[in-house]
Amino acid sequence: MAKMRSDRLKIVFVLCLAFVSIGGQHFESKVAQLLRDESEDIKCFVEVKDLTCFWEEERNSLPDQYTFTYSYENKIKDCVVSSLSLLASNKTVFFCKLPKTPFFTTLDVKVSRDRRMLYSRSLNAENFMFLDPPRNLTVLSSGKEGQLNVSWLPPLLKYMDDSMIYEVRYAEEGSNMGKVEVIKVSTMLVLLGLQSDTRYKVWVRVKPDGVAYKGYWSAWTEPVLGVTQPSELDPLIMLLVLFIGLILCLLSMTVILSHQKFLLKKLWPDIPTPERKFPGLFTVYKGDFKEWMSQNNSSMWGRSVHVFTEELPSPLEVLSEVSLSSHGTSQREERKPVEEDEEKESERSDSGLPDRWREPPQAHWLMEQLRTLQENPQPLSQSLLPQSHDTYVTLNQNSQGDGVREVDDVFEETLPLQTLFTTAGTPSLNTSHSDLGSLQQSSGSGRLSSQSSFEYPNHTWPPKGPGYAYMAVADSGVSMDYSPMSSSRIVELGRHRMYTNDYKNEIFLHKWPLSGEHTKSGSDFCMGPIW
């Protein structure tokens, strides 16, 4: 019996100690917190039912030196001062705990030492509640995704259960960014909008709601971990998604198959072939252009075409004017040597066009003229030939009606080519066809014009002047660089005027006699494949 009693006493004693220590822990932590946050000299708070006021002083003083008095409703009372050493911050505070604290009335607190008042403060006790943190915090995952059920118990305090306000803080484990939810009176909360299958830490703290009682926020509870449910894929939704996906696939397949050809044409366009423009070239003559040409326009070709190699036109320089008469005669005279020279010329040219161009005989003749000019400098009235060794092609306009008619149909793609080979006899440079490529390129640009070339009343060669025109033909021959021509230089020499550039896309309809007349301007030449 005695043994049992002693055991019981021991248990009770241990429990009391534990309670006191816990309470003391709370008390100390509260004192420490207010010491940091509160700015008043006398810091007061109510724990449970009693008001405690404390202040910080030097270490050397003793509690007995201080006198603590408080008064209310015309009554004055004393309080015994005690000291407390805070281990955490290594500070000493003096405090007094009011027995039977009067609430809802104004208290005047005074601290004096050696009959000299140190601090004083006037306060209502019910406005300085410092509650303990909530108890029994539990976090459970609710049945739904992304939700957690949080519940707790209010701190042990009478009269205030219905006037407490709580703050719940939650954050992902390991993260510092937390969210806060405020809840009044109720001691449970459902956290929404959380990530599934994630661990969360939850804290709670409490404060009086401020209507009847006021006070400080309590300390946070110890964090409690909760795990949200993993996300579940609803099987019905999965099936629906699969089904819809299947239907969409079938539909797209049907569309693709029904418009197979159209789509192929759009995605993988055919490389254009010139077959259309050259009827029979590839089918009958198996790509032999000479044969095809000879068959088609045998009348136009006065010479053997074989001398012409496939070359690109190259930059052209008009150096001097060439008179028609000398042209005609010299051309006829030099026809033969020209032919030979043409070959050399063509070999020497550095054109880049892959195939198609054949120099007309005029080009070579002109080159020859130029060369002679270079060797024997002659007055400007002499013939002017492009100095450049580059071959160039002149498109002769049939001075007769054919040419005119042909020139009329500017937009006909076949025109340039026909024009090219139209005039057989005339060595003169006739129409210069502006770049056929540009015709194609410049959509809707109107008619090609070699305006410049037709402004020669005297039909003399344009003089070589400071201005010169040259054309650079691009690789495909489709685009022509007329940059110098765009400067629109008009070179005048005597009666001859040459518009080196004025390349408006209009082919002038000038009738020039085939023989004796020469036109020229070596200004614009265009070459390019014509499809």
Added chain:
Amino acid sequence: MIQAGHKTVRKTVGLFAVLLMVLEWTRPGLSSPLRPICDLRVLDHFIKEAWDAEAAMRACKDACSIATNFTVPLTRVDFDVWEAMNIEEKAQEVQSGLHVLNEAIGSLQASNQTDVLQSHVDASISNIASIRQVLRSVSIPEYVPPASGGEDEETQKVSSISELFQVHSNFLRGKVRHLLASAPVCKQGVS
């Protein structure tokens, strides 16, 4: 003839009885039972208004000063003492305090004051009346004036309007609220 007369008399009596019963049931009177208002949020509303009045009066110190003294109730609540009291004692303390407060604030209605002060005075008077209704609804005994003449012990003197409203606020938050919270009628319903 006589039988018909009997019938009419009976009918009349019956109607009269029914009428009496109906009147008895709908009789407007002081003792008609009210539905108990146990929700403290009702009182909290009045307390919030008292806070506002106290803050307003604290702000207007110069304009709201007055020469005379006010007799106001004591507002102190010692929990140990309070818990030891029974409901009747608490009720008496609260009801007498409300009475004294009502008289003190009511004395301001007569005097010419600023509009702000007047509005707060009117609101406070109205609130005290409503609180009395609330206490009545939870069967708290009514105020009984003390038999013996003279001042009540549970009073004090204040010299300013701001102190008056401070007392008013403290009284509502303290004694009145705790009385309502501990009303037996409300506790029965909860338990």
